[in-house]
Amino acid sequence: MNSTIHEILKNYPNAGRDSLIPILQNVQEKMGFLSEESVIEVGKYLKMPSSKIFGVATFYNQFRFTQPGKYHIQVCRGTACHVLGSATVLDEIEKQLKVKTGQTTKDKLFSLEVVACIGACGLAPVISINGEFHAKVTTASIKDIIEDYRNREEQQ
């Protein structure tokens, strides 16, 4: 893991604090999330305490601190989706998966993220699972969708 981070940091010679966010974005892109270890490494490189980096990273919605699941669920909570009931959809997913937003299920299969708007308002309420869109989801249909992915996993 450390070697990946060191590879990334090589792209930022003589970097200062102003490079923090691009570096974190790069780390997340490569590793899927910001591990504590990676934050510490970035801190050593930029001579910043990890508390500062953690503070910055938690400020932004884009950073996550747990390993994403095999299937990453993004629930759109934009205006159109909200009007058409995305809050109840989110509740239902949390109930089904027994995780909160930002967390990953114990079997590492699903992770859950809330996004502001994924630009598919005509399909509201919409969710995206690993980039695959599911339109006009309801509390009933979401169960089937999740079940579908579980079955897919078992067949493999």
Add this chain to the structure above:
Amino acid sequence: MNLTIEVNNNRMYANQGDTILDVLNRNGMSVPTLCHMKGLFPTGSCRMCVVEVHGRKNLVTACSEPVSDGMKISTHSARVVESRKTIVELLLSNHPDDCLYCERNGNCELQKLSEDLNVRERRISGQKNNYKLDVSSASIVRDPAKCILCGRCVRVCEEIEAVSAIEFVGRGSKTFIDTSFNHGLNLSSCVNCGQCIMVCPTGALKEKSHLTETKDYLSNPDKVTIIQYAPSISVTLAEEFGIAPGTNIIGKMNAALRRIGFDFVFDTSFSADLTIMEEASELVDRIKNGGTLPMITSCCPGWVKYAEGFYHDMIPHLSTCKSPQQMMGAIVKSYFADKEGIDPENIYSVSVMPCTAKKFEQQREEMTHNGISDVDAVLTTRELARLIRLHGIDIHKLEPEIADSPLGTRSSAGKIFGASGGVMEAAIRTAHYLITGKDLVKFQINSVRGFEGRKEVSVAIGDLEVGVAVVSGLKNAEILLDEIRNGRSDIHFIEVMACPGGCINGGGQPIGAQEDAIRSRMATLYDIDEKDAIKVSHKNPYIIELYDKFLGKPLGHKSHELLHTHYQARNVN
């Protein structure tokens, strides 16, 4: 003063670069502040200090706005007062309503602001966040529910102490102060200095109290209870009882401690003398025998933990001496217990310290002997005041008493430990004697006294020129240590205190003291030194007796067993 401004129709003069707040304070006017910290760069984030500036549409923050010539300011117009009141009401909207049970009841800035601004109802009711207490640290308890996000703890931790254990985490209404990856203080880089408590306006930060167990042991007839108090306590405790800052109430304090029920009352200044005997001998030994130099003092547990974390490559520079608190603890449960025929296991040994880091130090595994801890509980000055009040003792009416013999007699060298530079001065006095066989002609070393964060001087000891440096506030230590790391070699002995100004301004001292109060505390310590007959640790008769009858000689076998320790490198990030 080349600028003229008008404040509430009064003319005031100002310098270029002054902030409005500077000018107001200089002229005896005050506006409330929350996020403002004297000496640090203003952030203007809390907006409590807003004032109205003629010709400006919006209110401006007095703490960050520079004055300009001819500026017309209203500090208490209806609009301004209303704005401040609304801010306080918003802060109260999600604040717990448990003032009665709060540590800071009666001494809370938020409480005072709402009183001053005549807040009489909860006008705005906000959603309360559900935060857990952080009780993980041995020294400090954090209650994020009571935090109003002024940011002073974050700033003191970063800018004064160079530790950065805590930071704003999250965003918007979900923002709170926490450690890296929410691990809690004990797993963070926190050095337990408690300066965050000193700047906290509310009860969001407090010491981990040892009051309850102390009370329990006091009422246990099978235990012999012993109390020691640090050099600075006698000059700060007074403030908790409305007595003028800097008043030395050592006699009344001894009397109060006996009334509370402690069987023996000892003075940590005695073991400060003992520390000096060991530490000065160690310094002389290092100088004569080519040991690691510069040697750095080890009596401040905040500094020790900082070194273990941030400068573990420099651990060999640290003196191996335990701190006076721990030396007293070790001597009480060995020499004194023997002498009095008490089983060390039956002793409950309490110390009163100006410090929260002492609570951590007391629990270190290195601070035990044959499985028995040197010290059993540590109270801050604030906790001692609480204990005195709890026992209904009117300190004003007490007749002064003296501490118990033999561990209650000190030289004034041990007493000045309470101020930044004091350990250095005391050590030089004894080192001079050890090297030359003669005492200094003039004991005062003025260049290591005072409030500057960093003091350096070269002292002549016989033929030797010894370079010494005194730093307080770990940020100052960081700068000096980086110089040493980079090869600076003219310094032989360094005193480091985590708290700015030393223990008189420690994290366990009365909350809310202003700078002049802290100066009075320091002045009193040096005044005691001035007037005392015995000004050097090596002439304390009971220290001489302790070595004769028990320890043998400084750095001897018994000393190593009881009075010296070792350190561990710690991971910080």
